Amino acid sequence: MARVGKTKNLVIGLVTLMLAAPLAACDDGRSGAEAAAKELASSLSALDVGSLAIEGTDAAAANQQLKDTFAGLGDVKPSVESGELTLDGSTATVPLDFTWNFGGTPWEYSSQAELTKSGDEWAVRWEPALLAPRLEEGEKLSLRSVEAPRGQILGAGDAPIVQERPVLRVGLDKTRVPADQAEASARALAELLGLDPDAFAKQTAASGAEAFVEGIVLREYTADITAEKVQAIPGAVALSDTMALAPTRTFARPLLGSVGLANAEQIEKSNGALQEGDSTGTGGLQQQYDAQLRGKDGVQVVAAIPAPADGSGTTGTKVFFEAPPTPGTTLKTTLDLNLQQLAEDTLAGVGPASAIVALRPSSGAVLAAASGPGSNGYNTAMLGQYAPGSTFKIIDSLAMFRNGMTADSTVQCTPTITVDGRTFRNAPGYPESSIGGVTLRDAFAHSCNTAFIAARDQVTQAQLESAAMSMGVAVEAPRLGAAAFLGSVPGEAEGTEHAASMIGQGKVLMSPLTAAIMAGSVAKGAPVSPQLVLNPDDGAPTGTASGTPTEGPPSSAAPTASTSVSPEAPSTASDKPITAEEAAALGDMMRAVVTSGHAGFLSAVPGAPVGAKTGTAEFGSENPPKTHAWIVAVHGDLAVAVFVEEGGLGAEVSGPLLQKFLTAAG
Template sequence: MGNISKLSAALIGLILGASLVACDDGRAGAQDAAKQLASAVSALDVGSVAFEGQESGAANEQLKEVFKALDPLKPSVASGELQLESETATVPLSYSWKIGSGEWKYTVSAQLKKSGDKWLTVWTPELLVPGLAAGEVLGTSSDSPPRADILGAGGAKLVTERPVVNVGIDKPLLAAADPAESATRLAELVGVDPAAYVQQVQAAGPEAFVTAITLRQDGRTITDEQIAAIPGARAIADSLPLAPTRTFARALLGTVGEASAEQIEKSGGALLAGDTTGTGGLQQQYDAQLRGTSGTQVYAEKAGLTAEQRRALLNGGRRVLFQVDMKAGTPLKTTLDPKLQQLAEDTLGKVGPASAIVALRPSSGAVLAAASGPGSNGYDTALLGQYAPGSIFKIVDSLAMIRNGMSPDSTVDCPATLSVDGRTFKNAEGYPAASLGSVTLRDAFAHSCNTAFINARDKVSQAQLESAATSLGVAVEAPALGAGAFLGSVPGEASGTEHAASMIGQGKVLMSPLAAAIMAGSVAKGSPVSAQLVLNPDAGDAAAGTETAAQATPSEGTTASSAPAPAKSSGTPVTAAEAAALKDMMRAVVTSGHTGFLASVPGAPVAAKTGTAEFGKDNPPKTHAWIVAVHGDLAVAVFVEEGGLGATVSGPLLKEFLTAAG
C-alpha cells in the first residue's frame, strides 16, 4: 500500500510538471530579455544583447555614436509591464537622464520576437530616443550665465567680471611659420614653460587656439604689439570673475576656472565640459549659488555634419528634445571691508613665515578682514590655522580666576622659575625683575608672568578653563559665520604638566587667528561674539558650516584637524563686569607692560595681550608670535608662525594696521 501511494504521488507530480510546461507561454523568458535589455542600455553597452535585424556589435556602435555627445552621462533605464502576443512581446523602457540641473525623462517601446528558445530585441533607433531616425545622433549645447559677484561691506564688488586677454597661438594664423618656434618665443615672452607649451601647441588640432596665459587687461605690461610680432600669436579679449588683485583674500575667496574632468565627474551632471566652477574658499563652498544654472539643450541632428553644414541649415537642422533654461546666479554678500582687507594684506606683505591678520567688529561680529600672508602659500591661516595661542590665552585664565573670586588687584606669586612634575617653566627672556615675587594679577598679566598663572593651576581646573574659553566665544560654533573655520579647542580634562601648559596656552590648547579675534572681541563687547562673514548663506544650495575643503598643505606649526568639535553655545557667557576687569588688564599691557608702543595709536585707547608659543622639537624651540587687541569697536588678532616674541614681531604689525585703519 505504501509503495502504491508513493508511485501515485510520483505520477501526479510528473503529470502536473508536464502541465506547467505545456502552459508556459514564454512570458518569463521575455521578461528576462526585457530586463537584460534595460540593464544593458543603462550601461550604454548592448554588446551582449541578441537583436533581430542587426548584429550586436553594430548595434552597440550605433548606440555609442547616438549618445556620444552626452558622455560621461549614463541613463537610468527600467523595463515596464510586458504585453505578450504569441511569439512577439512589447515592453516600455523608461529612460531618466540627469542633465545639468534638470532631468530628461522619456519612454520608448521595445519589441521582442521569439526565435527558437530565445527572445530577440528588434533593433531600431527609436529604441534609444523617441522619433530618432536612422542616421541621426544626439548633440548638446550649453549656455552659461555670467558668474555672480562676491560682495563686501556696503555692496563693494570683491569678485566681479574683469577684463582679461587670453594670449596664445592661433594655429590657422601660423601659415608657413614653425609652430614650435612661435610657441617657444611666446612662452618666453609671457613667462611659461616653453617645452610644455610647445608640446601643447603641437598636440592641438590645426584649427585650435592654444592659450599660453591669461592676463588681466588692467595693468598688463606685455603689449599687443609684442604678441603680434610672433607669427601665429594673438591676444583674445575676454572677462573672468576676479578679485581686485591676484592675491586679494585669495585663500578665503578661492578661485574660478574651467571645470576639471574630476570636478565634472563628481558633480553628478551639474557641471559640463567648458563650465566654470569654484576651487577652494567661498567660491567652492557657494559654487551652486554663484554659478547659477546653465541653459542646456539636447537635440537630434544628422550624423557627421561639419560646422559649415550646421550653419547652412536652419537652426543647424536640429530638433530639440530636451531643454533646461538658464538661471542667473545669486551674488554672495559678505562683511569683508575691502579697505581693511587690503591693508591687512599690505601689512603682512613682507612677512616670511605663515601669518594672518583677522579684524572684526565686536558689536555685530562682522569679520572685516581675514588676511593670510604670502608665507601661508595659499592656505587660509586666518580661519583654518590651528596653533598653540601662548600667553594670549591668559585672557581665559584670568576670567577663570576672576570667577574664583580674584580681581585685577589681587596678589599672585611670580617666581623666576617653577617646576611641575619635573618640568621647569620660566618666564620669557627679558622679563623685568621688578615684576617678580608678590605682584598684582594686573601686573602679572601686563608683563605676562608664566609662573604666576601656572601657580594658579591648583585653583583653576581644566574644566574651568574650558568653560571660561567658551564664555569668550572660543571653541564655540559660529552658525552665522558661513565659511569653513577652526574655532578653537580647549580640552576639558588635563592634569600635571599638561594642565600647567594649558595655563600658558600650550599643551593641547589650540586657536586660529579668527578664534583669537573672537576672544578679544568678546572682551570689548562684554558678551560672547558670534562671528559673521557671509550674510546670505541660504540664498543657494551651499550649507554654511565649520568645515571646508582642503585648500593647500598647512605649514609646519599647524596641527592636523583631530581637535574636538566646537561646543554648540557658550556655557556661561562672559558678563559686562567680567569683561571690564579683563579689558582693564589688557589696557595695562599697553600702559605699563611691554606694548607701550601702542599708546601712540590715534583714537580710542588700545588694550592688548601678547603671546609667544613654543612648538616643535628644535632646541631652542621655534615660537609662534601672537598679539590681540581691542580698539573702539574693532578687535584684531595678528599671528606669525616662527615669529619670535609676540611683542617684538606681531606687535609692530598690529600698530601699523591700527594706525592706518584709523
C-alpha cells in the first residue's frame, strides 16, 4: 500500500511540472512591457519622466526637453493613456493617447512610443515625436488665443451701432529702441498722448524686452497727435487695428458702455473666462451682455520654425492644433440712431447733468436714451433718481379722476398753502389770472402747486401709488433688458411729506426713462412697458442669467441702480391699469399746457399736436432752494422726457430743449 502511494505522488508531481512548463513559456515579457507603457503614460501626464529608463539620451535631458517642449502651454497638463501594446521579441510599440484641455477646448492626438528590453528592464526610446506627431528636435509648443469677433450692437431696423471700426493703437515697440533709451521714449510718448509719464515709464519697464506697450487707441490722428510727432519718438509706433466702436466716441456711451483690454481686476473676477490681452466690456450693455457679445476665443498650439543655420530659409510657424473662435452674438436694440444722435446734439451745450429719453408708446420701444456731457459718463437717462416735480401732477390728476373729479371740476388755487407749519408756493411767475377758483384743467396747465396740495385730503398716498403703477411707474419692466431705475412712489406718507408728494417731491423719485413711460401711457391709453434689448437671451451661456445688470454704484445724485422699482422691493404691474377714457382726459389737460399754459412755445412744433407737462423740483436746504428742470411731452406716437439737473424752471430750461428736439425729429 505504501509503494502504491509513492507512485501516485510521483505521477501528480510530473503532471504539475508538465502543466507549469507552458505557462512559463507564455511569459514572453508582455506584462513587463505593458507595465512600462503605463508608467510612461503616467509620467507624461505628470510632465515628469525623470525616473524612467530612457534610451537615446539620459533621463535628465529627456525630462528637461519634455518640460521645455510644453512650457508654452501654461499650467495645463495632459491626460495620457497607453493603448494596446504590440510586442516583437525585445521591442514593443504602444500608442499614447493625449488629451489636453484649454479652457474647455480639448486637443486630442495619439503618438507612438517604442520600448526596448535590456535584461529585465524595459526602456523608452526617446524622440520628439513621442510627445506630439510632427514635433521635431528643438521645437517648443506655445498656446495662442485667437480672439473671437465681438458681436455687434444693432439699433432699430438692425442698423449697426457698435461694430468693428479702424483704429490706431499708439504705443512703444521696445524692439525698436535701445534698452537704455526706453524710459526716455516712454516719457516723451506719454507727454504727447497726455498720459502720466511716471506711470507709463513704469509700465514700459515692467514689460518684456520685445513688448509693445500700448498708450492710447485713436480713431484717427488729431491736431495734437500726428503721425510725424509719433514717428519722431524712438520706438513709438501707431499700429492699424480694428475695435468694436459706436459711430462716435460719445455716442450713447453711458448706455452702451465701451470695450477695451481686460484689466487685472476684471481678469481676476472672470473665473478664468478672461486672460491677459483679452477684450471685454466695461459699463452699460457691453458689460451686461459681455459673455454673449464676446463669444468664445479660439485656440492654436504652434511651434516656431527656426531659420536654417546656413540662412537658406526663413522662420515660420508650424500649427499643431487649431480650434476656431466662436463669434459673439449680435445684440439687437430698439435705439433709433438718428433720434439718439439728435438727443445728444440737443444736450451738447448743457453744463449740468441732463438727459433726453424718447420712446414709442404703442410698442414701448426706447428710441433714444441720451445723457448729456454734464453727466460725466453716468447714465442719467435711465439710472438717475430725481424728484419729478410737477410732471407728477399727471399721476395726481389720474388719482383725482378716480375720486370723481373731471378736468372741468373747480379747484382752489391760492398764492400759498401751509401744511403742518410748512408753507408751499407756486413757481415764480405764476399768472394772477389763474388764482382763485379755477378748473382742474387750468390748474394743471399753469401748474398750480397749492391747488394740488389742497387735494391731499381727498387723495391718499396709497391712491397716488396706485395711480403711478397704473401708468407703468414704479413697476418692473421685464422687456427692458437693461439696468434702469423705474421709479419709487411710497404707499404711505402723512403731513408735509404727503403734501410734497402731491407736487412730485418728498420721497417720490423718477428717472427720465420713468417720466417718458408716464407720458407714453397717456398717449397709448394703457400702461407702457419699455423695451430696449430685443434678444437678451440669445447666446447666453448655459446656466447663467442673461442680461443681469452690472452697473456699479452711481453718483450721489442717484443712490442706487436697479431694474427694481425701488430699493425696498420690486412691484408687478398694477391690477387697475389706466383706461383709454382716463388717458384721453389726461391728454386733454396736457394739450392745455401748450394751448393755454406756459408751454405755448410747443405749439410751433410741426406735425401732430403736442401735449406736455412741465416740472420744477426743489431740493436741498438752500434759500431759495435749488431746482431740477423737467418737461415731458407726447407728439403722435412719440413720448419724450427732458431733464436738467439744477436747471431752474422746467418751462424755461428743459422746454426749449424739448422744442428743438421735437422740431428736428419731424
